[in-house]
Amino acid sequence: MSKVSSYPQGVIQQVLGRCIVMQGDDIDTDRIIPARFLKCVSFKDLGAQVFADDRKELQGVHPFDRKENIGASILIVNDNFGCGSSREHAPQALMRWGIRALIGQSFAEIFYGNCLALGIPCATASAKEINQIQKAIELDPSQVWELNLTKKNIQSSLGSWDVAMESGPLEMLLKGRWDATSQLISQEAFLKQTEKKLPYLNNFTK
Amino acid sequence: MWELHRVAELPGGSTQLFVGLHLIHEVTSPQAFAALEEMGLHVRSPERTLATVDHIVPTISQERPLADPLAEEMLTTLERNCANYGINLYGLGSGKQGIVHVIAPELGLTQPGMTVACGDSHTSTHGAFGAIAFGIGTSQVRDVLASQSISINKLKVRSIWVDGQLNKGVFAKDLILHVIRKLGVKGGVGYAYEFGGPAIEKLSMEERMTICNMAIEGGARCGYINPDEITFRYLKGRLHSPVGEAWDLAVNWWKSLCTDINASFDDQIRFDASDITPTVTWGITPGQSISIDENMPYPESLSQSERLIAEEAYKYMDLEPGKPIYGVPVDVCFIGSCTNGRLSDLRAAAAIAKGRQVAPGVKAFVVPGSEKVGIAAEEQGLHKIFQDAGFEWRKAGCSMCLAMNPDRLEGNQISASSSNRNFKGRQGSSIGRTLLMSPAMVAAAAIKGQITDVRAFLPKSLENLL
Ligand code: SF4
Numbered sequence: 317m318s319k320v321s322s323y324p325q326g327v328i329q330q331v332l333g334r335c336i337v338m339q340g341d342d343i344d345t346d347r348i349i350p351a352r353f354l355k356c357v358s359f360k361d362l363g364a365q366v367f368a369d370d371r372k373e374l375q376g377v378h379p380f381d382r383k384e385n386i387g388a389s390i391l392i393v394n395d396n397f398g399c400g401s402s403r404e405h406a407p408q409a410l411m412r413w414g415i416r417a418l419i420g421q422s423f424a425e426i427f428y429g430n431c432l433a434l435g436i437p438c439a440t441a442s443a444k445e446i447n448q449i450q451k452a453i454e455l456d457p458s459q460v461w462e463l464n465l466t467k468k469n470i471q472s473s474l475g476s477w478d479v480a481m482e483s484g485p486l487e488m489l490l491k492g493r494w495d496a497t498s499q500l501i502s503q504e505a506f507l508k509q510t511e512k513k514l515p516y517l518n519n520f521t522k
Numbered sequence: 523m524w525e526l527h528r529v530a531e532l533p534g535g536s537t538q539l540f541v542g543l544h545l546i547h548e549v550t551s552p553q554a555f556a557a558l559e560e561m562g563l564h565v566r567s568p569e570r571t572l573a574t575v576d577h578i579v580p581t582i583s584q585e586r587p588l589a590d591p592l593a594e595e596m597l598t599t600l601e602r603n604c605a606n607y608g609i610n611l612y613g614l615g616s617g618k619q620g621i622v623h624v625i626a627p628e629l630g631l632t633q634p635g636m637t638v639a640c641g642d643s644h645t646s647t648h649g650a651f652g653a654i655a656f657g658i659g660t661s662q663v664r665d666v667l668a669s670q671s672i673s674i675n676k677l678k679v680r681s682i683w684v685d686g687q688l689n690k691g692v693f694a695k696d697l698i699l700h701v702i703r704k705l706g707v708k709g710g711v712g713y714a715y716e717f718g719g720p721a722i723e724k725l726s727m728e729e730r731m732t733i734c735n736m737a738i739e740g741g742a743r744c745g746y747i748n749p750d751e752i753t754f755r756y757l758k759g760r761l762h763s764p765v766g767e768a769w770d771l772a773v774n775w776w777k778s779l780c781t782d783i784n785a786s787f788d789d790q791i792r793f794d795a796s797d798i799t800p801t802v803t804w805g806i807t808p809g810q811s812i813s814i815d816e817n818m819p820y821p822e823s824l825s826q827s828e829r830l831i832a833e834e835a836y837k838y839m840d841l842e843p844g845k846p847i848y849g850v851p852v853d854v855c856f857i858g859s860c861t862n863g864r865l866s867d868l869r870a871a872a873a874i875a876k877g878r879q880v881a882p883g884v885k886a887f888v889v890p891g892s893e894k895v896g897i898a899a900e901e902q903g904l905h906k907i908f909q910d911a912g913f914e915w916r917k918a919g920c921s922m923c924l925a926m927n928p929d930r931l932e933g934n935q936i937s938a939s940s941s942n943r944n945f946k947g948r949q950g951s952s953i954g955r956t957l958l959m960s961p962a963m964v965a966a967a968a969i970k971g972q973i974t975d976v977r978a979f980l981p982k983s984l985e986n987l988l
Contacts, residue, residue: 346947355578355592355926357552357599369952400945402643404553404660425711426659433661484534493533496661497561500538500669506529507566507671510540514526516636517542520764520771 324416324435327492331417331437331463333389335453338379343393344400345427349409362405363412380413384457390470392450393420395443398427407431417463419470419479421446432485435494437465439479449477465489523654523779527637529671536673542636542653544571544666545622546609548578548596549926550641554663555603565607567670572631573604573611576621578926581889581916584614593927607667618761620892620918623647623860627731628894630760634749634776639666644860644942646737649714650730651757652749652779657738677714677743678788684721686796691977693870694729695736695862695940695960697721699801699811701793702740707809710742713788717747721795727756728864735861736942739808748780800976802847803944803958805835810944811958814975817846838946839955840934847973850957854937855886855968856949857913857961859923862940863891865898867961871940872904874965874979880912881971887914887929889921913968925950938967 353365371378379385391410397420398406407430410418418431418438431438441449452474453459461472465486469478488494515522529538544567546554551573558565565571578593588594597613604611612618618625623644626632634652638645641663648655662672682701688694702709715737722730730752734745754773757763764772799813810832812818820843821832836843841850857863857871868888880886888908890896896918899905905915922929923941930950931937937949937956944956957973966976 346945351924351926351947354549355596357596358556359553402657402659404550408553408660430659430661433659484536488534491533496532496673497563497665497668499532500665500671500673501563501566503530503538503669503671506538507540507669510527510529514540514542515775516633516764516772519768520775 323411328435328437328489328494329465331390333416333460334385334387334457335390335392335449335459335461336379336385336388336415337392337450337453339394339450341395342399343397345398345403345406346400348398348406349403353409354403354405359405359408359412362409363414366409366413387414389414389416390461390463391415391418392446392453393418394446395421397423399424402426402430404430404433407434407436411436419446419449419463432488432494433496435489437463437481437485437489439463439465439468439470439481441477441479445477448475523635524676526635527654532673536675538671539637539674540671541639541666542570543626543631543638544670545626545638545640545642545645546571546573546600546663547622547640547642548575548600550660551603551663552596552599553660554641554667555607557661557664558667561668563668565609565667568608568610570670571609571667572626573600573609574619574622574625575600575613576619576918577920577924579614579917579919580927581919581921581929584917586614590928615893617893617897620890620894621860621863621920623731623735624863624891624895627651627727628760628892630757630763633757633763633772634753635779639672643738644735646743646745647731647735647860649737649745650727650734650747651753652747652776654744654746656743678712679716679746680710680713680742680789680791681787682715682717683719683790683792684717684795685719685792686721686794687724688721688795688798691962691975691980692795692798692800693960693962694725694732696798696801697795698733698736699803699808699958700798702736702809703801703811704793705740705791707739707807708741710737710740713742714744714746715740715742716787717745719792722747723750725752726866727752728866731864732861732867736808739942749776750780800960800963802963802973803956804839804841804847805832806838806944806946807831807835808942808944808958810835812847814848814963814973818843820844847957848975849972850936851972852884852938852957852967853935854922854931855880855884855964856889856922856929856937856939856941857887857964858889858891858916858921859941860891860920861942862961863889863895865895867940868895868899868904869902871961871965872907873981874962874976875911875913875969876907876981878911878969880968884968884971885914886912886968887916889916889929890918892918911969922949924948930954938964938973940964
């Protein structure tokens with residue numbers, strides 16, 4: 317279905333798809349995308365390189381290599397996911413692999429912001445609930461789930477759990493206003509006003 | 523200052539903030555330009571953007587095309603983008619190239635009262651001038667290119683007040699390592715760190731930059747120091763500094779920025795500079811450091827949250843709790859980076875190296891932070907001092923701070939490094955090990971072949987040389 321595979325656009329109320337479980341706390345951006353892949357001028361190949369070193373080590377049994385997980389779109393993680401460097405290559409790699417939403421106990425601040433800028437919601441749930449969700453998915457990886465941002469829950473025939481999301485980012489996704497660029501450029505009149513009053517743009521005469 | 527740059531309030535509660543100076547380099551900009559093209563947008567204010575190349579440039583031969591085709595592609599991509607959009611690029615051999623956080627201040631681009639953004643977390647460096655400066659991701663680089671502004675949430679401010687004065691042989695690097703050790707690497711999350719107090723006021727601009735540079739390693743997105751006479755003196759006469767009447771008006775405005783002595787902070791912490799001794803990291807985060815006089819901590823003596831990472835660190839570093847860091851043998855010594863690759867850093871290291879020899883088997887090299895730093899150092903004969911002592915003298919770039927160029931550790935080599943991150947694998951080998959310290963301490967380690975106390979190496983003439 318092309319709707320799932322195209323990159324996020326506009327209003328994001330729900331993400332539909334299979335789930336993939338990635339266990340462990342403090343998974344840093346160096347692991348998500350090792351530094352050597354930063355030597356690139358486009359994000360387009362990053363999908364294949366996501367978790368490259370971890371995957372090599374696990375020789376085919378890494379969650380991102382397991383057959384049943386190919387095509388999954390919701391990533392379920394544990395605590396402090398995405399810590400470390402500010403590289404946007406990390407969410408880009410996940411997105412290009414196919415991830416459209418994440419649910420975890422907590423996310424590192426910059427990673428969270430980078431995801432939001434791509435239209436990828438990062439919802440949270442307690443350690444206990446994450447555990448339950450992860451167990452349910454592992455029982456039947458072929459199950460299709462719906463992350464519903466309006467109802468703030470994730471559900472399938474295997475069960476339903478509430479998830480949380482800060483109201484600001486939530487509203488941005490629900491209203492399709494997570495794409496900062498177009499909003500920022502739409503304020504051209506205010507940008508000009510700001511420029512007029514900044515001393516260093518006016519020979520310090522203001 | 524925040525108010526002055528505020529363009530609008532955005533849905534979701536963030537602020538649209540005008541960016542006074544946008545710095546770009548070859549690693550985090552190409553995707554931003556590509557996105558701009560895809561969206562059919564142009565660069566709104568090319569004259570407020572400056573580009574340079576630093577992360578991937580080799581430091582031995584910079585002949586084009588570069589030996590590494592990927593590195594060459596990144597360079598040509600940046601060159602093409604800058605030419606297409608009319609952005610000023612200070613490239614290799616321009617006399618102005620260098621690490622982005624070194625060149626913007628030395629060219630007078632970074633000024634008090636400005637907002638500075640760059641796709642690099644060490645943008646906090648520029649806060650040393652009384653600017654609001656923060657690192658951004660690639661999407662935000664695109665946003666700044668398109669709109670000269672970003673969407674950002676206001677940070678809380680923690681005052682870090684430092685009394686007293688640094689002792690001989692103790693440097694700004696030791697001070698900031700000490701602060702991060704005490705407050706932790708996550709301690710500053712959600713905060714900007716404002717450094718002040720008698721000890722900070724005495725520091726030169728280069729030392730202040732070292733402090734603010736590493737604020738990010740303490741978790742704080744910004745570092746900040748009020749501008750003063752030292753700031754103004756530093757800026758006077760630089761390439762992009764205001765001149766003539768504008769200079770006087772600028773100084774008046776800059777002075778007005780810091781009158782707010784009674785500002786209320788969200789948090790306040792005090793240190794005493796005279797308590798600080800030469801400091802070295804032993805672990806895998808910049809917060810895992812000790813004084814050269816101390817022994818490495820037993821994990822059991824640490825709090826629960828620190829214990830796990832300490833155990834991981836000992837395993838990775840192959841070091842032993844309870845032992846001193848003094849005397850640990852080193853393989854590689856690196857002097858450079860945006861933390862400590864400025865002229866005063868090289869002078870301090872040269873003062874230690876002068877008339878001595880690098881220990882056999884140790885690879886030691888010096889990478890100036892910019893072409894300008896390199897030229898100034900050569901004018902003062904520092905390169906000769908280093909070369910005579912057995913250090914390699916290189917060309918400007920980030921080099922082994924993150925090893926995206928050919929300078930890297932091999933296998934589990936251990937380095938004494940004047941850079942800012944000792945993360946696992948940071949210096950180019952996935953099992954390589956990094957000990958962070960001041961450049962003078964790195965020079966002393968190179969001479970001794972092991973971690974040592976720079977205070978035993980201080981020449982009588984240090985005062986003159988510094
Ligand atoms: S010197 Fe190191 S920290 Fe500084 S900009 Fe270069 S890579 Fe980043």
